[in-house]
Each structure stands twice: as C-alpha cells, then as structure tokens.
Amino acid sequence: MKENHTIKNPLKKRSLQWRLTLLITLLVTVTCILMYFFISNSAVTGMENLESYIVQINKTDSTPITFNVDPSILFPDLSNQVQATKDLFRIRSMIATGIIILLSSIGTYFISRRALTPLHDLSTKIGKIQAQNLSESLEIPDSNDEISQLTASFNKMLSRLDDAFTAQKQFSASAAHELRTPLAVMQTNLEVFARKKTPSIEEYQEIFSLIQEQTGRLSHLAEILLDMTGIQTVERSETISLAELTEEVFCDLASVAEQKQIELIQRDGDCTVTGSYLLLYRAVYNLVENAIKYNHPSGKVTVTLHPGKVILDASSQPHPADCAFIEISDTGIGISPEYQEKIFAPFFRVDKSRSRAMGGAGLGLALVTEIARQHGGQVKVLESNEKGSTIALMLPL
Template structure:
C-alpha cells in the first residue's frame, strides 16, 4: 500500500480514536455529576432562600440526619455543629417525624451551644419536607420565659411587702375598737395606724413610678434641667427627716451644669439616694451631696457614714425589694424599691449609677449623666 493511501487511513483512525476518548470523558463527567448529587444532596427549590431570610432557627436534614442546610439563626443558637444537630432532644423529634410521618410541636429547654452552661427555651416544630428531607424550625422564647419569671417574682414580692402593713392595719383597727374607752391608747394606736397607712401609700406610689419608668416612652419629651435645682429640691425633701435623726446634710458648691431630662424624675432619684443614706446612717453623723462635671459627664455623689454594704451584696442593691438590712429597713418603713427606681431613672437619662462601700465606714452612690453641652442645648431649645 503506497503512502498516498496510508495518510487518509491514519487520519480516519485518529478521528475515530479522538471521538471515542471524548465520549468516555463526557460519560465519566456525567457519572461524576450524578455521584456528587448523591453525596451532596440539594434541598427543594426555594428552601435555601427561605432559610437564609429566617430570623428564627431553621435546619434541613437528609435521611442520614446530616444537616444539608441551616439558617444563620440555627448556627447562632448553637443547634448545629459542623453538619450535625447538637442536641439529642432535637434528633429524637426528627426521628419521630420520620417514623410516624406526622409533624410535631414541642417546647424544649436546651443548653445554649455544646459547651456552655446557659439555657434557652425554644418552641420547635418538625415536619417532613418532600419525600427525603425533614425540616426543623425553632423559635427562641428565652426572653419570654425570663419576663414571666420576673413578673411572678414581682407579684410574689409585692404580696409579701403589702402583707405586713395590711396585717398591721387590721390589728390596729381591732385594737382601736377595744381601747375606745381609753383616749391615750386610742391616740397611740391611731398614730401607728397613720404610719402604716403612709407606708402602704408609699409602696403603692413607688410601684406606679417603677412601672412608668419601665415604659418605652418614659422620657419622650426631655427638657434642660439645672442640676443645682435638682440637688436643692432633693435636700429640702429630706431636711426634716435628717434633723429628726440629728444627721447633717452637707452640700458641695454649685456647679451650674445642665442635663437633658425630666426634673421631677431626677429629683425622685436623688431624693431616694439621700433618704437611703439617712436611713442607714447612725445619729449625729453626716451625709454629703456633691456635684462634679468632667469631660462632659455630670456626677452627683451621695456619701454617708453608715453601716456600709458587704462586697457580695453590692451588685444586688439595685434589685427590687432587696435590702442590705431587712429588719432596719422595715422598721423605718422602707419598701425596697428606692434604689431600683434610681437605676431606672438614671438609665432613662442615658447615664448609670455606681456604688462604693466599705462595711462599717459608709457608702457612696454616684449618679453619672451626660452633660447638656452648649450646641446640643441650643438644638433642644430650638426643638422645644
């Protein structure tokens, strides 16, 4: 066979081999795609976008309980680690749905993440998603549980606090009736009855004030408030009680500083601090009230020479109904709400309140508020 014949045959053979190789590569690629699809299954159309937009936690699991898709919330709650559900309780719910075919809903108490001690309360719904997958959606109800607990404690504390003066009023009323023929006893019981009635009125008023301070619009219309006026008014309100206990109220120099806020509320807060200082101070001592302003921060400090606060209780003094010395507080008619009101008033004004104390040497409570600077004061004045 001459060379002229061999060349076309070689070309034809080369083309045939090339086509065969190309076919093999295409088939291998398709097989690889099918294998990849089996190894990394995709969720039904649209579910990806829904999970990405979900604020609550959402998880899709395949037949082997491998997490195929998880929303950002599921990761943030610590429900998913790698490609697995962390909590056995959730896996149990998934298995029940896969076994019975019926969607289930349940509230669960879970550890927040695989390593933490904190707990979260979730409302979980699990249902089938198509023939292969299971969808788990969890809504965080931890805050709701916390608020319910706070409400229950608050109601229990109020009941406890009101029980004493209400019981005293009843007993005093009976005593008055029995002593109707003895004017001296009538005057004695009437005086105590008046004191208990005042205590009831004070507790009720402080509960109302605390509820108002916790409202979203507690400080919706702030004014310019002169701190020197606030100090003067608060001292005047405590002057008679201080004199009765031989306690001297010592005031620092005027600072002529102003803040944005509600003058009446700030007076209530400072009044509570001064009243608290008087209550826990020995007779013939001093309570100092000073104002300082540094770097745009106004500080109002109330210092006493009282019994002081143990270190382990300093973080709790602003809790409702908490008392450092319950017997002393009840004897003087304290409700246990005063410092809680101080904290909420100050927070509503964009500030904070701090405490320094040493048992046997006294305490200093300091209200810190942002100063109304010249430019911002002018702006507020224009708005008003």
C-alpha cells in the same frame, strides 16, 4: 357618609412559597416573551431576505460580473416554503416558550418549598414556645445563612424575655408580699380588738394609730409602684442644672436631716444634663434621703458633682461615655461587699426590721436604678466601709 375602601393585595393572602412561585413565574414569562419576539423577528427577517439576493461572480484580473436573480424564477415554490417555515417556527417557538414557563413554574414551586423548609421548621418550633419554656433555646442550624442568623437573634430575644418574665414574677411576688404584710397586721389586730368587750380609750387610740401607720405604708408602697410603672412615659428633654436640682433636694430634706442632726454639704461644681427634672429630682432625693436615714447621729451627707468618663451598658453594648457624676457620700454604717449590688434590686433590704421601722418599702434604690436606665446612665456603689459609703449616679452628658 363616605366609606373607606382599601385595595388589598391578593398576594398577601398567599404563602411565601406561592408568592415566590408567582413572582418568579411572572419574571420568567416576561423574559421568555421578550426572547421569543426577538428571536422570532430575527429568524423571520432572515428568511424573508432569502427571497431576494444578489449573486456576484469575481474573475481573476477582470471586472466583477453581477447578476440580479429572482429566486421565484429558479424556485417557484420558495415563497410558500418560506411562509410555511415561518409559521412553523412561530408555532414551535410559542410551544417551547409555554413549556419553559410551565417547567420553570413547577421547578420554582418545589425548589422554593425545599428552600423554605428550614423557615417552616423554625415557625413550627416558635409556635410551641410558651411562657413556661422561654429558657429553652432553639437549635441553631449549621448552614450559617439567614435562617441561622434569625434563629440566633430569636434565641437572644428569648433570653431577654425570660429575664424580663423572671424579674416580673419576682417583682410581683415581692410586691404582693409587701402589700399583704400591713393588711395581715391590721387584720390580726382588728380580730384581737373585736374580741374585747369593753376596750379602753387607750386601746382605741392604739388600734387607730396602728391602722393609720399600716395604711400609710400601703399608700407609700402604692405610690412608688405607680411611679415605677409610669417612668417610661415621662418626657426627658429638659436641660437640667444638677447643682440647682441638688440644692432643691437639700432644702426639701433639711427638716429630716435636722431631726437626725445630719449636716448636708454640697460641694462646688455643676454639670448640665438632658432629661426629666422630675425623675432626676426623685432619684437624687431618694439617694440623699437614704444617706440621711442610715447615717449616724451628728453625721454628714456630702454631694459632689463633677464630669467624668465611665463604661455604660447601652443596649447590651458597653461603651465609654462622658458622664456627669452625682456622688452622695455619708458617714453611716456602710454596706457589706456582698450587698453592694443587691441593694438596687426591688424590695431588697440589708436589715428588714430596721428598714420597715424607718418606713422603707425596699423600692427607693430600685426606682433610682430605673430612672438612671431610662436616662441612659447607671447607679453603683463606688466605695463603702465602716466609715461610710459613696454612691454615684452617672448620667450621660
């Protein structure tokens, strides 16, 4: 059995200050050594040329007279002096090089320490942040450098995390409340039923019917919660004809519409988008089902498909985009202006008693919103009044 040995970089265990110091020291050392050899060789070569040179005497209007002079004859100790000078030069150069490297290393250590102080302070402040104080932003330095940019980016991330934590807390609290309600109803009725000594057949049937209804609500709620948590992992690469998808939704909801005497109308037109057929089917299904539920008897639900341009908010950068519009219009009671954005929040109901009576969990439109977001689109109420509402699901083409 072979063992995998990974070669670890010893620098990674050091602090950033030490790493900068070591790297710059290495750079200075290499530079000083190269300069030492270059200057030393140049100086030594110049000294050696002193041992042999030519003296030329120029006389006016005459041929130049040249003498070859041997310096050792004129200066018997010149060779020894040159050698001693070369040796002394080399020693002094090496000492100067060592001093320069040492001073550069010490200077780099303290300068890098000073330069990294804002980063150290930022790290200390970040270490004090907990889930309870995500809303507290860090003070941005006035330096307008990389540290200030990093602090600003971190504050934006904190804001997004705070919003996500707040939404998660609200969602968890609402989910717990929705789960607790049917459990409390069953527990209360079972306690009352247990006190009866000789319950009748009708009372048995009544309690069984209530338990069946409440467990159905729990099952439906759990199913939607699982759907919402699994949306991110679904593959979204299919080519989808929205006309065919809408036709399938109408076929599946035909019996529901027939019970309420609602007419389903699909206008001519089609758009093709890329995404998950399963998720987009669920989104359109929820919108059409809501239009049927909250409609008047003998009303109509109309689906219109057409391309258009809309401002989409992708990664906090709104931009115009070509989109497929899926408009679901009904002839129902309408939605008040103050509720037209809130209806897409999890567990929100305009009329709680009516929604629960219809078996709603308050998550249908929230699921549509999440599906639209995962496809880079959005959903919104286009218009609503006492004659009905039009909700549009917009998906990038």
